[in-house]
Amino acid sequence: MTHQWTIGFDADDTLWQNEQFFRLSQTRFAEMLDDYVESDHLMERLIAAERRNLGHYGFGIKGFTLSTIETAIEVTRGRVPTKVIAELIEMGREMLRHPIELLPAARESLEHLSGRAEIVLITKGDLLDQERKLAQSGLGDYFDAIEIVSDKTPEVYQRIFARHDTARSMMVGNSLKSDVVPALAIGAWGVHVPHELTWEYEHAEEPTTHPRYRSIPSLSELPALIEDI
Template sequence: MSTGRSKISITTIAFDADDTLWQNEQFFRLTEQRFADLLRDYTDAPDLNDRLIAAVTKNLSFYGFGMKGFTLSMVETALEVTDHRVPGTVIAEILAAGRELLNYPIETLPYVDQTLTQLQDNYRLILVTKGDVFDQERKLAASGLAEYFAAVEIVSDKNEATYRRIYERHTDGADRTVMVGNSLRSDIVPALAAGSYAVYIPHDLTWSYEHADEPAAQPRYAKTDHIGQLEATIAKFGTID
């Protein structure tokens, strides 16, 4: 007698990159501190970091995600909080601090290499990352992980339409795909809206912009402590009605 339930057949796993496969946010935090140090003699604004993050968020629609927009937002904030009195030498150092974001080493997170090695035998793996194309391509090359992925999508933003397009292009359908990432706002909520499964792997330094309410009641959603638990977590999706 049929129970009305069927076995899930996941064929594709899509991965976020920054702070899912390798460290990223920690270097922006270091740059924020460098920015504050550079301006210490020119402003006593108690909310300097908040004003910087507000500028970064405001400028997303102009510059997108990544180090270029962050650097321009640092310059804008420095000018605003000092009433344009900040010396040109300090602006030059701010620009240098932004460029330094391109020089930090790429550090893969624990269990990443082992997990991708295991998963590639049974799943099609794709990378879905947002930000500056040059920077994301650089980080992927430096990570040594490119060979694992059948496709790489570098997008300006992640929303439901983005995921629908990617699923149509690279997968057997949303209902046979899992999206994995550390951002509820960008990796989980819109992927679920597009019809796929999603696994949330929290990162201690996830940017506040990427926060959202956890969709805990969603049957296609799961949360795990680290990427090493991913295969077992996907298996727990079990059956669906």
Template sequence: MTQKLTTIGFDADDTLWHNERFFQLTQAHFTSLLSDHAEHDHLMERLLEAEKRNIRHYGYGIKGFVLSMIETAIEVTEDRVPASVIRQLIEAGQEMLAHPIELLPHAQHAIEEAAKAHRVVLITKGDLIDQERKLAQSGLGELFDAVEIVSEKTSDTYRAIFEAHGDGPAAAMMIGNSMRSDVVAPIQAGCWGVYVPHGLVWEVEHADAPVDAKRFRELRDLGGLSDLLSAIC
């Protein structure tokens, strides 16, 4: 018999509010600034390599992204990147950090409906200060029973969170737009994993859908969450 579902975890970026599109806009600005030094595709490839390499140093988020852009600019120009370009990259990052939050459709309603019969937990990764800022600006903070801002989302991370804030992973569900972090890892921990595609996904977060997993579900958007919870519970 399936254990009763008691705890619902929600991802934040690109699940509850827009995020990746600001990274992509800044990447476009980055490639335009360096167009005299390298082709677009080469710049994007080098930037992605830098981001992957730097996650262990800087973690996830805008600050690490800006440092990776600067590092890439220095590398592709062989240390000749103008100071004005560095300044514009820093300013682009500052603009990202100051950008107002725009909620995705159904986000607030989905949390409110889930909270009627479950504990709800926000589980997000990234820079602590920036994630706290976005949550505060979103107006959603008071809807959650707990908030966890983590450095990485692994199966062990989910086990620990749902043991601390619920009845363990078997009685928990995680909802998000990242197949790797929000779906595959929770299912490996024993949770339900619900994929809500956003359309824009950072390449690092790509993974194959666990279509054979009994606890895998996919929704077109958060508007379908209430019906899914009714069917499962």
């Protein structure tokens, strides 16, 4: 392993827990509305609203909160009490305050690679929220650069890895769709570290036979994987 490697790390559900807070919020959302609508149907409508609004809101908790309010009004045909809407706003703010819970081997893996490779945090979501989480994680000093982006497209990876040799660049994350597939598309390596909870938006077919694709069960295996390449 030499200093030539540039390693991009996803943040949410790669370095720290995230989706579990969305799932808890969805459960609370369903409970708040269980007098009006069945949970399955509600989730379908919420997912549809999130997808429809993605082009306006982008990723993150503020957009999620607005989509829950919109869905609550929609599915109840306007009969949802404003008290519930106020609770949804408060739920969003609680999500924006949730404490950081590091995933196994996140710190150890960064510590090992730090100084041996160029390390970049590449994450999407609300700017302030991602900054807060990074600050709280205590991992900030391991990164040579922080990239909070509105979406993870091949163009975005191209720009970030452009200063480097893309064949010696690697993106590591839990999302096949956002972390692995677009990195492979520009000639970089894509390393999947699956998380038991992954937002359905982030699913993509696993590029099992791609020569620059790897999957590891835990970040603890990342240093050895890089040594092996």
